[in-house]
Amino acid sequence: MALECAELVVGDVLRGAALRVQRGEVVALTAPSGAGKSTLLRAVVRLVPLDGGVVRLDGTDVATLDPRVLRRRVGFVAQRPVMLPGTVADNLTYALDEPADLAAALDAAGLDASFADRDATRLSGGEQARVAIARALTRKPEVLLLDEPTSGLDAPLAEAIGRHVRELAAAGLAICLTSHDRAVVTGWADREQRL
Ligand SMILES: Nc1ncnc2c1ncn2[C@@H]1O[C@H](COP(=O)(O)OP(=O)(O)OP(=O)(O)O)[C@@H](O)[C@H]1O
Structure with missing residues (x-):
């Protein structure tokens, strides 16, 4: 078991x-708009405080972990990710202690290696979404949380990212995503969990 959320209460x-997500599986968290899917993912990485319940990472209550360590172990890609000023490479290596394989992270997010030197704040929304996935991957997370990962992407790009997500799960990551797109839920996920 990689990630387990039980009895979560936020206001x-x-x-x-x-929510339960095991190593090697992709779980689609679904619910109507406004039901709290993003809030749940944000609570997992402690961007939103819990009023009740517990989030466990391999059995450890995440409330006992240093938030920096938690966010390295659990990569969170927001629906509208924020790019820091600077290049894509700057964004990928920000606050990273060890050198990262930028080319591999960019490739897994469907971006050409030449993106490393581009100004991150001037990329399109879809490109920024992919940089955010690459940024999470450079931290070598055990769990990856993707909030609406196909928003702003056209169908071929979404399919390419979907293939990478399947590969990441096959390599052992535990992945949870939210999506309103049934093609993503049925095509990417091993199972669907309704909130
Ligand atoms: N920072 C915030 N302050 C106050 N209310 C918020 C905040 N963020 C979200 N909410 C509210 O919490 C509820 C759940 O929002 P959330 O974004 O988690 O839902 P969601 O299921 O992800 O929705 P969607 O599918 O539309 O993205 C909504 O009513 C939203 O308005």
Whole structure:
């Protein structure tokens, strides 16, 4: 077991929510718009405080982990990721202690290696979304949380990212994504968990 959320409460948004994602599997977290999917993912990495419940990473309550360590072990890619000023390479290596394989991270996110030197803040929304995935991957996470990973991507690009997501799961990552796109839920995920 990699990630387990039980009885999560966040204000009036989440009431007793639960989620389990094991190593090697892709789980699609689904619910109507506004039901709290993003809030749940943000609570996992402690960007939103919990009013109740527990998030465990390999059995350890994440509340006991240093947030920096937690966010390295659990990569979170927001629906509208924020690019820091500087190049894509700067964004990929920000706050990283060890050298990273930027080319591999860019490739897994569907980006050409030449993107490393581009100004990150001037990329298109879809390109920024892919840089955000690459940024999470340079931290070699055990769990990857993707909030609406295909928003801003055209169908061929979304399919390419989907193939990479399947490869990452096959390599042992535990992946949870949210999506309103049924093609993503049925095509990328091993199973669907309704919130
Ligand atoms: N920072 C915030 N402050 C106040 N309310 C918020 C905040 N973020 C989200 N909410 C509210 O929490 C509820 C759940 O939002 P959330 O984004 O988690 O839902 P979601 O299921 O991911 O929705 P969608 O599918 O539309 O992205 C919504 O009513 C939203 O307005």
